[in-house]
Amino acid sequence: xxTKRLVRAAILLAVALILGFLETLLPPVFPMLPYARIGLGNxxxxxxxxxxxxxxxxxILVLKSVVIGLFSGAPTMILYSLAGGTLxxxxxxxxxxxxxxxxxxxxxxxxxxxNLGQILVAIAVTGTAGIAVLLVYLSLFGAxxxxxxxVIVYFVDRATLRARKEDRT
Amino acid sequence: xxxxxxxxxxxxxxxxxxxxLLVLVGLTLYFALIPxxxxxxxxxLNGEKVATLPLSVDAVWHNxxxxxxxxxxxxxxxxSDCPDKVCVARGAISRAGxxxxxxxxxxxxxxxxxxxxxxxS
Ligand SMILES: [Zn+2]
Numbered sequence: 001x002x003t004k005r006l007v008r009a010a011i012l013l014a015v016a017l018i019l020g021f022l023e024t025l026l027p028p029v030f031p032m033l034p035y036a037r038i039g040l041g042n043x044x045x046x047x048x049x050x051x052x053x054x055x056x057x058x059x060i061l062v063l064k065s066v067v068i069g070l071f072s073g074a075p076t077m078i079l080y081s082l083a084g085g086t087l088x089x090x091x092x093x094x095x096x097x098x099x100x101x102x103x104x105x106x107x108x109x110x111x112x113x114x115n116l117g118q119i120l121v122a123i124a125v126t127g128t129a130g131i132a133v134l135l136v137y138l139s140l141f142g143a144x145x146x147x148x149x150x151v152i153v154y155f156v157d158r159a160t161l162r163a164r165k166e167d168r169t
Numbered sequence: 170x171x172x173x174x175x176x177x178x179x180x181x182x183x184x185x186x187x188x189x190l191l192v193l194v195g196l197t198l199y200f201a202l203i204p205x206x207x208x209x210x211x212x213x214l215n216g217e218k219v220a221t222l223p224l225s226v227d228a229v230w231h232n233x234x235x236x237x238x239x240x241x242x243x244x245x246x247x248x249s250d251c252p253d254k255v256c257v258a259r260g261a262i263s264r265a266g267x268x269x270x271x272x273x274x275x276x277x278x279x280x281x282x283x284x285x286x287x288x289x290s
Contacts, residue, residue, distance in 0.1 A: 035270070035272065050173065050176060072252070076273055077273070080272065099173065099174035099180075100180055101186070102178050103177065103178065104178060104179075104183075105180070105183040108186055122272055125216075126215070126216055126270065126272070126277045128213045128279065130211070130266075130277065130279035130281075131279065133266050134268070134270075136193060136196045136197055136200060137197060137200075140193040143186070143193065153176075154177075154178055157176050158176075
């Protein structure tokens, strides 16, 4: 079954890259919220967590952040997106393992942590605590965007349930 | 496969997240609705304050990467060579606590003044 999982991982990586690139092409969602990320690519990472487990999903997360950072013309942004991505990934993996939350809530928590991680690195890099107010706005934004993505991922998971059951036999 | 519970739309612990969301909404409204006009724009480069410009005096500060303009009581990053242009898209700000950030160039412009929010730093 390893081949099948590798193929799935490759497909999810491709989806993560496409969604991630798409997001870098979009103009900033809210001008007053610098560096707020919808985290479209996070949908693929969340699916990978559900279907393939932590190791595969972690590889997809790192490759996604590095490749998109290199090609979007701002390699310094890799640091920010990796910081956000890793925090978000850790909390989503943990919440899924505990199993006491719905998928939208798991994804919303991921969205909050992703934006938090990014802005914390930004505060560290710029050495400016004055932008800490952004934490509040970015958390709220991350929660809403993450929640919506969680709902979408839930329905993608359900829609593919039968196909995934069939090919396991 | 992993031993995860099947995904659900809602489970009981989601209530905790909803409470957190309400707090965030409250804080956002609190910060957004306080009418607090700023007095000075502080410009930070790599975490060091490199300029303090009173908003009442039109002025320009620039280095080789960014151009910060104070005009009519507001301040904005008018030009930047960064690839994402997030800072330019931010537009003009004028209220205490607001900021413009350019991560690629490590420039931060923060407005200080009476209503400055110091609680969370
Ligand atoms: Zn910029």
